[in-house]
Amino acid sequence: MAIVCQSIRPNLLLVNELLLTDEERDRAGARLVALLDSYERGLPEAEILPAPDRDALSSLLATPMPEHGVGVDGLFDAWESTILPNSTTVAHPRFLAYVLGPPNGIAPYAEAMAAAMNQNCNFWQLSPAASVVERSVLEWLASVVGFPSGARGILTGGGSLATLQALATALHDRVPDFHATGLQRDAAPLVVYTSVEAHRSVDKAAAVLGIGLDNVRHIATDPLHRMDVHALRAAVEEDRAAGLRPWYVVGTCGTVSTGSVDPLDEIADLCAAEDLWLHVDGAYGALFLLSEEMRGLMGGCARADSITLDPHKLLHAPLEAGCLLVRDGAKLRDAFAFDSSYLTVAEDPLMTDYMDYGLQLSRNFKAFKVWSALQAFGVSAFRDANARTLALARRLGDGIEATPGLTLLAPVTLTAVCFAVDGASDDEHRALLERLIAENVALLGPVVVAGRRGIRACVTNHRTSEADIGLVLHRLRQAVSRRPRRAAVAGEGPGGGTAATPEHNPV
Structure with missing residues (x-):
C-alpha cells in the first residue's frame, strides 16, 4: 500500500525539524513497546516465510520519498502494514534452514541505545566507553577460544569480512614489504589450502586480495566430511616441489553443510612443521566451545594463528556482529595501522584505536549488543x-x-x-x-x-x-x-536414489 504523504509537524521547523516533540517521543515509545510485545507474542503462530505481497512492495518502490514526512504514527503504520508482513520470520522456532538464530531478548533495546549514542568506534577519543566495551568482549572471546593474553581482535560485519582481514593479516606477516609492493613482485605464487567443504568466503577473500583462485587448493575430505590431513600434506609437498609457496591453511570448525569439524590438532601439527599460517573458520561452530562437552572436538582452535567467530550466530546478537581474533595481536595491528595526522590522539593503555585493527574507519558500536546480552543474561x-x-x-x-x-x-x-x-x-x-x-x-x-x-x-x-x-x-x-512401497533395485546402496518404477511418487 502507498504511504500517504502529509505534513503534521510544521511547528517543528522553528525548533529542529529532525527531532521529535515530547508528545511524539511518548507516542513513538508507546508504539515501539507495543509492537515489540505483539511481535514476540505472535511468533509461534506467525508465518515463517510469508508470500511477498508484490503489489504492496511494488507500491513501496514506486512511491517517491515524501517531501513532508508522515510522522510517527504514519511511519509505524507503514512498518506494521508493509514491512513486517513481508519479512521472513527468522525468530520463529521452526526457522531451521540456515545457521542464523533469532536475536536475544535484550537486543532491540541495546540496538536502540547504541543508535542513540551513535559512537564512532575508530579512535578512542570519539568512543571511550565503546573502546573498553569492545576490548572486554574481545578478551572474553579470546579466553573462550583459549588464546593467550597477547591476542587481539576486532568485531566485524560478519565472517566473510573477518576472513578477508585474516588473510590480509597473514599476507602482511609472511610477505616482505607487503604494504609497499603488495603481490607485484617476482616471487613464487602463494598457495592457500582449505577443504572442499569450506565456506565460499575463503575463495572470495583470495580472489579480492589478488591471491587468485588458481592458487587455492580445495582438499578432499574423509568419510566424516573433514579435511583429509594426508591429502593436505601431499598437496603441500607437491606444490613445494613445483616451485610454489605454500603459506596459508584454513581449517573449519563447523562446515556450513554438515557441521563437520576438521581435525584441527592434526592440521596444526602439519602447519607447525611446514611453517604455514593456520586460520580457523569458526563462524558457525567455534562458540560451541562454551559447552565443555565440545572442547575435546574443538580444542585445536586454541592453536590457530587466527580465528573467525560470529556472535550474531551462537551469541544471538542481531546482525551484524562477526569477529576476528589473531593470536599475536601485534601482527593484526601491523597489518592495518596507518599514520594520519588528523586522527592522532594520545595513546592510553586502557583504550584501543580500532581503526588500527581493521579495514574500517567509521564503525558502529557492534560490541554494545554483545556486551549487553552477556551482562543481562550471563554466560x-x-x-x-x-x-x-x-x-x-x-x-x-x-x-x-x-x-x-x-x-x-x-x-x-x-x-x-x-x-x-x-x-x-x-x-x-x-x-x-x-x-x-x-x-x-x-x-x-x-x-x-x-x-x-x-x-x-x-x-x-x-x-x-x-x-x-x-x-x-x-x-x-x-x-x-504416504509414498508407495518400492521394490529393491539391484545395486542400490542404503537409502537408495534410483526409482524402482517409472511412475512419479510425490512425497
Whole structure:
C-alpha cells in the first residue's frame, strides 16, 4: 500500500525539524513497546516465510520519498502494514534452514541505545566507553577460544569480512614489504589450502586480495566430511616441489553443510612443521566451545594463528556482529595501522584505536549488543542455550535414523542435520520442502552431501523446543509413509536414489 504523504509537524521547523516533540517521543515509545510485545507474542503462530505481497512492495518502490514526512504514527503504520508482513520470520522456532538464530531478548533495546549514542568506534577519543566495551568482549572471546593474553581482535560485519582481514593479516606477516609492493613482485605464487567443504568466503577473500583462485587448493575430505590431513600434506609437498609457496591453511570448525569439524590438532601439527599460517573458520561452530562437552572436538582452535567467530550466530546478537581474533595481536595491528595526522590522539593503555585493527574507519558500536546480552543474561544462559540446540539436533538426527524411508547423509556433529527421503528425486525433495513451508511446519533447506541431494535442518534457534522437533519429525514420517512401497533395485546402496518404477511418487 502507498504511504500517504502529509505534513503534521510544521511547528517543528522553528525548533529542529529532525527531532521529535515530547508528545511524539511518548507516542513513538508507546508504539515501539507495543509492537515489540505483539511481535514476540505472535511468533509461534506467525508465518515463517510469508508470500511477498508484490503489489504492496511494488507500491513501496514506486512511491517517491515524501517531501513532508508522515510522522510517527504514519511511519509505524507503514512498518506494521508493509514491512513486517513481508519479512521472513527468522525468530520463529521452526526457522531451521540456515545457521542464523533469532536475536536475544535484550537486543532491540541495546540496538536502540547504541543508535542513540551513535559512537564512532575508530579512535578512542570519539568512543571511550565503546573502546573498553569492545576490548572486554574481545578478551572474553579470546579466553573462550583459549588464546593467550597477547591476542587481539576486532568485531566485524560478519565472517566473510573477518576472513578477508585474516588473510590480509597473514599476507602482511609472511610477505616482505607487503604494504609497499603488495603481490607485484617476482616471487613464487602463494598457495592457500582449505577443504572442499569450506565456506565460499575463503575463495572470495583470495580472489579480492589478488591471491587468485588458481592458487587455492580445495582438499578432499574423509568419510566424516573433514579435511583429509594426508591429502593436505601431499598437496603441500607437491606444490613445494613445483616451485610454489605454500603459506596459508584454513581449517573449519563447523562446515556450513554438515557441521563437520576438521581435525584441527592434526592440521596444526602439519602447519607447525611446514611453517604455514593456520586460520580457523569458526563462524558457525567455534562458540560451541562454551559447552565443555565440545572442547575435546574443538580444542585445536586454541592453536590457530587466527580465528573467525560470529556472535550474531551462537551469541544471538542481531546482525551484524562477526569477529576476528589473531593470536599475536601485534601482527593484526601491523597489518592495518596507518599514520594520519588528523586522527592522532594520545595513546592510553586502557583504550584501543580500532581503526588500527581493521579495514574500517567509521564503525558502529557492534560490541554494545554483545556486551549487553552477556551482562543481562550471563554466560551460563548462552552455554545452556547452545547445549539445548545440540541436544535438539541429536534428537532430530536420532528420529530420522529411526524412521524407515529416511536416511541421514552425515553424522550430526553440531546442529546441522542432513537427510534424504529414500529413493526420492530432486523434484520430490523440493516438493517436500515447499509443502513444509506451505503448511507452516518448518523452513528447511536443500543440501548436497558427497554428491547426494537431500534436505538440511540447522538447529541454531534458541526458541526451538522439543515440541517443535517432534512436529517436524511427525510431518516427515507422514510424508514418507504416504509414498508407495518400492521394490529393491539391484545395486542400490542404503537409502537408495534410483526409482524402482517409472511412475512419479510425490512425497
